[in-house]
Amino acid sequence: MIEAHLLDQIPLFSGTTPKDLERVAWLTLEVECEKGNFLFREGDKADYLYILLSGLVQLTARGPEGQQTVIEILYPGDSFILAAVITHKRFLMSAEVVKKARVLKIPADELIELIRHGGDFGLNMMSTLSAQFRTMVRQVKNQRLRTTAQRVAAFLLDLAYDQGRGENRITLPHSKKLLAALLGMSQEGLSRTFTALKEQGVEIDHNQVHIESIIKLRRFCGFSNKLDATDRINPKD
């Protein structure tokens, strides 16, 4: 078992009673996984909720010809994948370790019991799941309504909004390879898009990006903070 105070630091469990936390801690497993390992695969039965403590994990899916796409990248503190766990369904995505990861595994039945108890826990779960739903809606909108260049521009503006340092200079959080996969394009496609975005005042040097005018770039891709900025735990508006 793990220590209850470890759970206490995870947003999902904030406001959970010490007694409930103790019980969850008893049933929770802690695992370490090396880069390239899979925590679970698309199609597996969802018996555990996963919480990333350290490292990096990507959620991926495979197409009819075996091609792979990255749907989301998970950071420490993130839980995945609530929707499958709550409904006892199969995972629609695989979870692959990108950077050596420490992970908590919480049994599905235990979570469902905690929701029944009511109070903050159920609400925390709903908020987390809601944010995940909204991330997917934004992805669908992006894929349907934006060109490749507009999609990359919107991604940069979301980062600028999040990093918020004068907003014009941002640091790419991932390798170009991972970034391309996350945006649903090839690495060559991403490079071509960065070249095309020079016209919109976007300069890139290694992992540093400079945006000449946030307003101009917003207009180019129709970005709105209200609709396009990722739901974050401490939103800025």
Add this chain to the structure above:
Amino acid sequence: MIEAHLLDQIPLFSGTTPKDLERVAWLTLEVECEKGNFLFREGDKADYLYILLSGLVQLTARGPEGQQTVIEILYPGDSFILAAVITHKRFLMSAEVVKKARVLKIPADELIELIRHGGDFGLNMMSTLSAQFRTMVRQVKNQRLRTTAQRVAAFLLDLAYDQGRGENRITLPHSKKLLAALLGMSQEGLSRTFTALKEQGVEIDHNQVHIESIIKLRRFCGFSNKLDATDRINPKD
């Protein structure tokens, strides 16, 4: 106010205590909306949860050039959009009435209070939200990993799985116009795709579709019942 027994028939409220139902009924509004009206628009603050009693509603979004896409079609019994309501955020999609609709509006604060109570209500909400999340994940996967023809084929196989009458003959549930919008393509694009799908043994006559071989069509688009079939209230596996 509306009658509590009306709420009782909605899956979201199954297992809710009569006392809680009475309280929700007191605060719930019932509205009628004509075709073409909007219940709310992308960007509006989410103060109410909507439940469709009769008619048809589409969730749409607009792109940078003002172009519109249909993200989902809602049927009687469906609730929308939980994720925005629970987190007090803005709607990421607009809700437009496609066929004269009767709708319940439930105040967000009241729902959050009910979740705090625990029991079945919070769990029902989580299940509904989970199914909605999974629908969006499938859409992202479809857009990223399938060609247009494979996407239409997967849509038909999901319908066949749902309608389940010998599986080879299905009825399109919507006009071709609505169908094209839902699949993220133009009406001409959809017609061209139906023509191309003849090679895969798909024959279409008005709203009747005949699939020569389910197995062949599955292979063509990599369809799996476990991963691709929409989560339904009474799943078949």
